[in-house]
Amino acid sequence: MTSTINWRHLLLWAVFLGGLALMPQFVTRGTLRTFIFANYLAIFAMSWDVLSGRTGYVSFGHPFLIGIGAYTSAILSYRFHVPVGWSIPIAVATTMIGGTLFFLPALRIRGSYFALVTLAFMELMYQLVQVIRPDLTGGTRGISGVQTLLRGAVNNYYLSLGLMGVIAILLWSMMRTRLGTALSAIGMNEEAVEGSGLNTTKLKLFAFMVGAAVAGIGGAFYVHYLGSIAPRALFDVNFLFTIIVAALLGGASTIIGPMLGAFFLTFLLEYLRPLLPGAERYFIYGLIALLLYMYEPRGLYELFHRGRARIFGGRA
Amino acid sequence: MTFILELEHVVKRFGGLVATNDMTFAVYKGESLGLIGPNGAGKTTIFSLIMGEHKVDSGSIRLHGEELTGLPTHKRIRRGIARTYQVPRPFADMDVLANIEVGLMPDSLIEMLVSPFDHAEGRAIARSVGLAEADLHRDPAELSMGDLRKLELARTLATRPEVMLLDEVFAGLTSGEIAQISGLLKEKRQDGLTYVIVSHDLRSLEPLIDRAIAMTQGTFVCAGSYQEVMNDKAVRMAYLGH
Ligand SMILES: Nc1ncnc2c1ncn2[C@@H]1O[C@H](COP(=O)(O)OP(=O)(O)OP(=O)(O)O)[C@@H](O)[C@H]1O
Ligand SMILES: [Mg+2]
Numbered sequence: 001m002t003s004t005i006n007w008r009h010l011l012l013w014a015v016f017l018g019g020l021a022l023m024p025q026f027v028t029r030g031t032l033r034t035f036i037f038a039n040y041l042a043i044f045a046m047s048w049d050v051l052s053g054r055t056g057y058v059s060f061g062h063p064f065l066i067g068i069g070a071y072t073s074a075i076l077s078y079r080f081h082v083p084v085g086w087s088i089p090i091a092v093a094t095t096m097i098g099g100t101l102f103f104l105p106a107l108r109i110r111g112s113y114f115a116l117v118t119l120a121f122m123e124l125m126y127q128l129v130q131v132i133r134p135d136l137t138g139g140t141r142g143i144s145g146v147q148t149l150l151r152g153a154v155n156n157y158y159l160s161l162g163l164m165g166v167i168a169i170l171l172w173s174m175m176r177t178r179l180g181t182a183l184s185a186i187g188m189n190e191e192a193v194e195g196s197g198l199n200t201t202k203l204k205l206f207a208f209m210v211g212a213a214v215a216g217i218g219g220a221f222y223v224h225y226l227g228s229i230a231p232r233a234l235f236d237v238n239f240l241f242t243i244i245v246a247a248l249l250g251g252a253s254t255i256i257g258p259m260l261g262a263f264f265l266t267f268l269l270e271y272l273r274p275l276l277p278g279a280e281r282y283f284i285y286g287l288i289a290l291l292l293y294m295y296e297p298r299g300l301y302e303l304f305h306r307g308r309a310r311i312f313g314g315r316a
Numbered sequence: 317m318t319f320i321l322e323l324e325h326v327v328k329r330f331g332g333l334v335a336t337n338d339m340t341f342a343v344y345k346g347e348s349l350g351l352i353g354p355n356g357a358g359k360t361t362i363f364s365l366i367m368g369e370h371k372v373d374s375g376s377i378r379l380h381g382e383e384l385t386g387l388p389t390h391k392r393i394r395r396g397i398a399r400t401y402q403v404p405r406p407f408a409d410m411d412v413l414a415n416i417e418v419g420l421m422p423d424s425l426i427e428m429l430v431s432p433f434d435h436a437e438g439r440a441i442a443r444s445v446g447l448a449e450a451d452l453h454r455d456p457a458e459l460s461m462g463d464l465r466k467l468e469l470a471r472t473l474a475t476r477p478e479v480m481l482l483d484e485v486f487a488g489l490t491s492g493e494i495a496q497i498s499g500l501l502k503e504k505r506q507d508g509l510t511y512v513i514v515s516h517d518l519r520s521l522e523p524l525i526d527r528a529i530a531m532t533q534g535t536f537v538c539a540g541s542y543q544e545v546m547n548d549k550a551v552r553m554a555y556l557g558h
Binding site: 174177178179181182184185188189191192193194195196197198199200201202203206253 | 367369388389390393394398399401405406407408409410414417418419421422423425428429430431433471472474475
């Protein structure tokens with residue numbers, strides 16, 4: 001954990017983002033749509049990583065937060081005709097309030113208990129959305145015809161890429177500060193952080209707020225891209241695991257890791273689609289994730305690093 | 317002579333087990349106090365109670381005459397007391413210097429975001445406990461037990477404690493390392509540090525302490541100079557069985 005800027009690192013980032021920026025020149029509209037999903041998945045995975053990857057409080061209920069963001073903005077704009085310039089910020093703020101709810105169990109419990117409670121949050125939300133005020137939420141069928149922000153795959157691609165890029169840069173800058181170090185330290189040994197004179201409750205709350213804000217931004221923009229929202233697809237265990245596996249597969253506790261993981265998974269699922277149309281695809285990616293995890297628990301990011309070191313020399 | 321740390325009628329039960337049974341003692345400012353007792357006597361528990369990692373069932377713990385019970389651990393540390401752990405558990409994925417720097421952080425989110433890392437201070441503390449410059453960018457997993465104990469001391473010293481609770485700082489060390497850490501503790505005392513030290517290594521403990529307190533089964537046995545305590549009949553019973 002050095003705090004001097006690593007220029008080779010920056011160069012890699014520039015190549016990565018530059019390559020993504022040129023993407024619409026080379027691929028079909030259909031592939032571009034896949035990329036748009038990958039960008040949003042990357043946002044969700046980064047959000048999960050801030051909240052869980054760093055602090056070690058593993059959330060199994062991330063769609064709960066994403067859902068608050070998406071539903072709030074969709075309801076405000078579709079039912080109450082609130083302009084998206086307002087509905088999105090309100091949605092983000094509401095998601096942060098949801099993040100506080102998430103935080104309450106973290107005051108008392110850790111590990112698998114915390115994971116289970118957050119899973120219950122997601123399930124509860126799934127049930128409630130369908131029965132409470134279906135006139136607002138659209139019940140089981142959800143809402144369609146939500147206002148979209150931009151037209152066309154190219155525009156939406158750039159929007160999602162821009163969002164992902166800005167979020168990545170902000171999170172990266174935050175993680176380089178003493179605060180970022182302290183958050184990572186909580187995941188390694190919470191007692192010792194408290195024993196260093198730091199209020200771990202405050203630190204965890206901050207991590208949860210940032211994670212929730214990112215989930216809210218992602219959820220709100222995503223719903224205004226899709227133009228529709230349905231509880232079945234959102235509060236879904238497959239969706240949840242896609243987020244978690246993306247973060248872990250790419251390399252938790254890094255910024256680029258969850259992004260790499262999101263792209264890898266999205267395209268893996270996409271290319272498996274013609275071969276395995278059903279849910280078996282998830283089995284295959286689970287297997288790949290497991291193999292990679294056994295072989296290199298630090299994820300794709302570390303493999304990538306080692307590959308680079310083998311070719312160019314330098315740090316392995 | 318004034319007391320810096322006072323315990324009065326402190327009781328702690330774990331289920332049916334009375335781990336701390338009505339303990340009362342005080343530590344003078346600038347003193348080095350040895351806390352001795354056989355395995356399971358309740359020494360570590362007392363440290364956890366003083367730091368607020370366990371809640372007392374009853375009794376009072378005061379630092380500078382002010383009540384600590386009810387304060388969370390991080391606030392107690394800001395009042396000038398800190399402990400080391402019997403089993404060092406450093407931040408595994410951070411290098412040695414970063415580990416120490418966690419102890420140097422201000423407890424304010426804004427300040428943590430905007431103030432730079434204090435590498436110079438981190439290095440100085442590392443040097444003061446005898447960690448080599450070459451070790452600063454190692455992972456804790458690569459360190460020897462002796463260096464792990466030094467790292468534990470360094471991270472704790474970084475919080476600038478006036479009173480330090482040292483739990484088995486000699487366990488698993490070579491005689492050379494013991495001498496080094498003893499030397500360090502003597503130095504820190506000259507700088508005004510007060511400490512309570514727990515060790516099974518009585519020979520290393522003896523030259524370091526002004527006074528000793530013996531306990532067994534959560535209960536106070538006796539207090540006095542090292543010789544007085546070791547000659548005490550009850551202490552000999554608890555330790556040697558005769
Ligand atoms: N968290 C806990 N829950 C239940 N019992 C505990 C807990 N911590 C300690 N104990 C029990 O309290 C008693 C005192 O333990 P403690 O660790 O304080 O002893 P110690 O004097 O430090 O021993 P050692 O010399 O082996 O380190 C022991 O019987 C131990 O099993
Ligand atoms: Mg002990």
